[in-house]
Amino acid sequence: MTTSPAVDNNVNTEALLQARDALKEAPEAAEFVWKVTSEWEDGTYSRQTIEHFSGLGGPQQHKQAFTLEGDHPEVFASEDRGPTPVETVLAGLAGCLTAGVAAVAQNRGIQLRSVRATVEGNHNVLGILGGDPEVRNGFNDVSVHFDIDADASEEDIAALVAQSQKRSAVFDALANPTNINVSVG
Numbered sequence: 001m002t003t004s005p006a007v008d009n010n011v012n013t014e015a016l017l018q019a020r021d022a023l024k025e026a027p028e029a030a031e032f033v034w035k036v037t038s039e040w041e042d043g044t045y046s047r048q049t050i051e052h053f054s055g056l057g058g059p060q061q062h063k064q065a066f067t068l069e070g071d072h073p074e075v076f077a078s079e080d081r082g083p084t085p086v087e088t089v090l091a092g093l094a095g096c097l098t099a100g101v102a103a104v105a106q107n108r109g110i111q112l113r114s115v116r117a118t119v120e121g122n123h124n125v126l127g128i129l130g131g132d133p134e135v136r137n138g139f140n141d142v143s144v145h146f147d148i149d150a151d152a153s154e155e156d157i158a159a160l161v162a163q164s165q166k167r168s169a170v171f172d173a174l175a176n177p178t179n180i181n182v183s184v185g
Helices: 013-025 085-107 154-167 169-175
Strands: 037-042 045-055 058-070 112-122 141-150
Touching: 013 085, 058 085, 085 112, 085 141, 085 154, 085 169, 141 154
Parallel strands: none
Antiparallel strands: 037 045, 045 058, 112 141
């Protein structure tokens, strides 16, 4: 009798499932607040810092501060010192969905060899430039394409992606209206 080698996508699904069960018993601890601070540098260039968040009933902190830069390309009369904010949104979607694929694959016993997500957002910039009041400021549509090499059937891979999409916080935030409150001072 041969045994299948253990699947190792380097995702600790046991810990994730234990956390899920613990949070079901204490739902108030499942309320998280994610925080990003943005500092304008000059022109359209800014630097975003991600360090603190809250959850599990109190303040939390990443092991290190993470910095993202944002700017606009030269075709918008800027200096192109970082990705545009809309590209950062697409990167967040790609990262969230890809992480989900890895976690779901680990939980379902599917060994991944490679996962590549390509995310494209179609965007008419006349809206943000004030050139046409009928054009929305955001994406017209977003498409995600996965290339996945795994020890699984095409149907099982499609199910991985579907489950990742179903559980993705970023997918949900983009696909559904989210209340945004803006204040000054």
